Amino acid sequence: MPTNRQWILRRRPTGEIGPEDLELVETQTPELKDGEVLVRTTYLSLDPTNRIWMSDQDQYLPPVEIGDVMRGGVIGVVEQSNSPDLHVGQIVNPGLGGWQDYTVLPAAMARPSLQIPGVPMTAYMSALGATGLTAWFGLMDIGKPQPGETVVVSAAAGAVGSIVGQLAKLKGCRVIGIAGSPDKCRWLTEELGFDAAIDYRNEDVGAALDRHAPNGVDINFENVGGEIMDAVIARMNNFSRMPLCGMISTYNIDGQIPGPKDFARVLMRRILIKGFIVIDYLPRAAEAMAELIPLVASGQIKWKTHAVDGLENAAEAVKLLFSGAHDGKLLVRVSPEPNT
Template sequence: MNNAIPALRWQLNRRPKGAVNPEDLELIEFKPDPLKAEHIRIRNIHLSLDPTQRIWMSDREQYLAPIQVGSVMRGTTVGEVTESRSERFKPGDLVIAGMGGWETQTDIEAKSASRIRRLAGVPLTASLSVLGNTGLTAWFGMTRIGQVKAGDTVVVSAAAGAVGSIAGQIAKLRGARVVGIAGGQAKCEWLTGQLGFDAAIDYKSEDVGEELDRHYPDGIDLNFENVGGAIMEAVFNRLNTFGRMALCGMISGYEKDGPVAGPEDFSRILMRRLRIEGFVVLDHLPHAKEALDELAPWVVNGQLRWKDHVEPGLENALHAMQLLFSGRNDGKMILGISPEPAFSSGAAA
């Protein structure tokens, strides 16, 4: 990286109360330390913005250590190696840094990065969405946790979101009948008109419970849950005996302090012999090759559709997060940090 260009990063100034405010984070200039042995320096090109990053800003119980006040914000990045002190990578390699940061450049251990094998006709941003943790989360949750099978009745909440839209398509490709819950007529029309969902419910203008009864009068076999709250309650109350819930997220509670409420009638789990399992993509990464072996051909063949919403400029990170939590993003929320390198189709793997 050109040393004349200042290195910038977002650091956590204080733990947010409710929605993230400009005072909670600060964009600062920093001077990189000398690169350590077995480390690489990455020019970050794209940054994945995800609901779970709001949890990382808090000190509530979570699956990773909270980001400490005064530290750089954590996030998965796609970038280009600019300097290497490891035989694993050379300058010019494109990599994913799962523990990267909201910053223009990142220094990490080489063993923590993964090389990107680009596919002809597939944008680089797909490495953060349909062929990245987003697609892996959808695949793991729908297949390994939800154990979807042909003939299942499946409900996906936040179905027009990055994970939900892919999860619902996976269920359809596996032979299930799928209803998506989303906010707004346009999103619902996209689910049924473009992605092949059997039906969609607009939670902003329709009664979710009534619509579920209309679409699935015989109950629900599998719930891929992203939202929590009243929407989760409506689906939970209609799960069939031996029904399953793959609990991917509860975004409706991420900006609230204190415990997040669960289903009111807990005894239903026993009476219906339900299986509810929360999952995190990190726990299933040893099976990533199996997932990508199925996802990649679907992407290349046009059987799996997705959207990437790229907001340009590291300085616009807070605006992009506001889009994400208000549901005003159109697809996987990605922050564009620097230009992509030229891509030759002959380099595809």
Template sequence: MSTPVNRQILLAARPTGTIKASDFKYVESAPPVPGPDQALVRNLYLSLDPAMRGWMREGDSYIEPVKLGDVMRGGTIGEVVASNSPAFAVGDKVFGMGGWQDYYLVHAKSGARVLPADVPFPLTSFLSVLGITGLTAYFGLLDVGKPKAGETVVVSTAAGAVGSIVCQIAKIQGCRVVGIAGSDEKCAWIKNELGVEAAINYKTQDVATELRTACPKKIDVYFDNVGGEILNTVLGMINVHARVVVCGAITQYNATQPTPGPSNYITLLTKRSRMEGFVVIDYMDRAMEGIMQLGQWLAEGRLRYREDIVDGLEHAPTAILRLFNGSNTGKLIVKIA
């Protein structure tokens, strides 16, 4: 029997502009040995998320940046392969921040969560629709956006992992939904499969013109994943008491210079509206609420999702670029084992 090896991908440099393969370093070591009340987890799947670009950057944020020389942070699903902890049994499937590596240690207070064994959904769904992705859409839209039946909801990166779930939850709430995406294929998917009323290709269409057509009663809720010019355009079309949910700003993550703020921000005053950012980790005490509701909708056939799975941990440093060039189709996941 061969000796197990713990492949690890470390953060070697803080990216300037677009992430490069040279910003990471590949190393191998022996798997860690679990001590008292610890368990050893072998990672099976790794989630790749836009937030990782922020974790690589020094500066004040909602979470400490990854230190140079440390294993790159990331959410994973793994299997317990050895345990000295009553909280984890060998064979348990676990969600945790296992990072870009094969093995890591957990304990009862590490935040790792044993996943239920009897759900009728693929294991990877706990990284997508039933994981942080789905919870981001659920709490961001319902708790921050507070949509009401009959209102118009606009979603950017509407074919993305979070955006596509937002679109469907808004439809479940009885809203008119307009999605903005980056290709004709993605627009066709959110319109034909997810049921949005209108889809706009921001790369080939004039967003302002298309929004005026698609939103004859203007915009009540905007779920923002991109920032930049699209945010500025939407702000010029909001209704009184509109809600702008700031989930991300992917157009700015790789910027090397400060980006201009939205010139239409004054409409937040004149329309007595609200723009609010949120981070899903603030809702972890309510995670089960979201998972149960998302699971119910999924079982009822009211939610659809796509996963884009890349085979091999070694490909993570190049696969993550697909989040920023728009070439991924659905939730981006790396299969580790």
């Protein structure tokens, strides 16, 4: 059995992730038992929620324990199989995996990946993975977009936000994205068809919203929290909706994260706010995939991945999510893609 490199959570970060919070160690993969498979990680997904899992705040899954392998979404290839259900070379998506080269697990838990001709493997980690499902369910199930409505998406050039905005356009909405650079804003309007984009590092978000959303905001797909959230809420219309997907601006802050500064507006404007986590929607994934697969396969929905090479760079790479210095869905290429 091969040697396995694993990132171990050594202590809970305070603020930004520091060099002593995670450690890369070498271990030996265990022998396969009956019904088990050995999966070589191809891509590791890096997500804002990784930072939540490193903390011991109240959260939707148990935090990663100190001394445990860091948790993460992975896609990989069966390299050894002790099960009739999976063969060597098969591409599998074990749902929640770990920051490591290899995973040994029961075949039943290593679900075969989607494989669509012409669609690259990275799509199953982004537009056709948890990212796409997050975008689709948050927008459709909570946001319920109607033609002609105005939709604002924060972290709009991010993995989820960029899909949300394109889906909202397909539903006939006016879409305004908030992102952190002129290049990202250009990508949103020129490549993805957003109606407008606001560069929050170089523009006053409130004033820009007044310009781009003169009739107010009907859906705020909230990824960021803090001041940007407040600027959008201040412009939300009667009966507007706010799918609360994340609050990345706050994940490096210890202690409680305050809610909207003007909460009376939630009452006066009869706003709906709903927190959601994509795992709740997995039983309904087929609803979203029925719409997402043809859109991705036909190129009607565009998406980017930003792959950092080498498992050894995972701890450094995850910081890109918070600096915004990446482009689209952030992955670590842990080993080469198999020849499929």
